[in-house]
Amino acid sequence: MDHLISIAKLDLMDIEKIFKLSKKLKNLLKNGEKHHYLDGKTLGMIFTKSSTRTRVSFETGIYQLGGKSIFLNSNDIQLGRGETICDTAKVLSRYVDGIMIRTYKHSDAEDLARYGSIPVINGLTDLLHPCQVLADLFTIYEYKGPLKGLKLAYIGDGNNVANSLLNGCSKVGMDISIASPERYGCNPRIIDNAKKQSAQSGSKVVITKDPVEAIRDADAVYTDTWVSMGQEDEKEKRLRLFMPYRIDSKLFSYAKDNAVFLHCLPAYRGFEMTEEIIDGPNSVVFDEAENRLHVQKAIMIMTMERG
Numbered sequence: 001m002d003h004l005i006s007i008a009k010l011d012l013m014d015i016e017k018i019f020k021l022s023k024k025l026k027n028l029l030k031n032g033e034k035h036h037y038l039d040g041k042t043l044g045m046i047f048t049k050s051s052t053r054t055r056v057s058f059e060t061g062i063y064q065l066g067g068k069s070i071f072l073n074s075n076d077i078q079l080g081r082g083e084t085i086c087d088t089a090k091v092l093s094r095y096v097d098g099i100m101i102r103t104y105k106h107s108d109a110e111d112l113a114r115y116g117s118i119p120v121i122n123g124l125t126d127l128l129h130p131c132q133v134l135a136d137l138f139t140i141y142e143y144k145g146p147l148k149g150l151k152l153a154y155i156g157d158g159n160n161v162a163n164s165l166l167n168g169c170s171k172v173g174m175d176i177s178i179a180s181p182e183r184y185g186c187n188p189r190i191i192d193n194a195k196k197q198s199a200q201s202g203s204k205v206v207i208t209k210d211p212v213e214a215i216r217d218a219d220a221v222y223t224d225t226w227v228s229m230g231q232e233d234e235k236e237k238r239l240r241l242f243m244p245y246r247i248d249s250k251l252f253s254y255a256k257d258n259a260v261f262l263h264c265l266p267a268y269r270g271f272e273m274t275e276e277i278i279d280g281p282n283s284v285v286f287d288e289a290e291n292r293l294h295v296q297k298a299i300m301i302m303t304m305e306r307g
């Protein structure tokens with residue numbers, strides 16, 4: 001694995017390896033055993049958007065692996081003053097051993113990987129959030145066992161998280177149903193690819209406007225904020241439009257009785273889901289957040305260990 005830009009670029013075997021290593025790293029940490037796989041390595045972390053989980057889990061993760069991180073707020077580095085991604089990639093490649101980037105334009109993450117000579121990990125773009133979804137699938141695996149044949153329902157905005165869920169579920173052979181309002185669906189190219197991929201993995205992709213149809217008999221139910229970073233100007237309109245997609249007890253009751261509830265966080269109670277859902281017995285959102293740490297450590301090892 002050279003980079004992690006999109007789950008669509010991974011082999012199923014890479015995903016299985018990430019999960020196996022994540023489980024091992026989780027156990028090592030719980031048992032207090034040192035696991036310095038990346039002794040002396042440095043991770044540069046470029047952020048042009050806010051973050052709690054991604055920043056803290058990558059920083060803590062590289063430290064636990066024996067390495068060090070450098071937090072690069074785009075306003076503090078020359079990228080924020082117009083230096084090109086291409087030059088930034090070439091320069092950082094001379095100093096650090098890997099780059100994690102959270103930014104707006106997906107092509108910036110791709111260009112970093114193209115022009116640099118070190119591994120690049122996508123920590124969220126407007127298009128995708130692959131680290132999140134690998135942690136989500138790992139969490140579902142912990143609760144439900146083998147993923148193939150399970151059904152995930154995503155209710156809400158067809159955003160970066162939903163796009164990566166399409167990539168991830170279709171790759172591992174999980175059925176995925178997505179319900180979004182008209183014009184707020186997932187990226188059409190990603191839907192097409194997921195449909196092709198699911199035909200190979202023996203799963204189904206269903207895209208609908210009807211949340212009840214999507215959630216029916218789901219093993220895992222997922223939602224995310226209706227207003228992603230960069231969409232603040234559309235907030236009022238979005239909150240009105242998405243209200244019929246709020247997950248409450250009534251909507252959740254159409255899923256399987258033991259369905260797990262996931263959310264990448266940050267969550268907005270009373271909007272994309274009610275309090276009784278996110279704080280209720282089926283919610284696994286904090287295990288999911290914890291798993292960002294373990295899964296991203298596996299991703300860093302698999303991309304950065306060789307260099």
Ligand code: CP
Nearest residue numbers: 051052053054264265
């Ligand atoms: N889920 C997630 O990526 O959270 P942050 O925005 O806090 O990093």
Ligand code: NVA
Nearest residue numbers: 159224228229264265
């Ligand atoms: N879709 C959200 C995810 C935040 C982790 C956003 O892009 O803001």
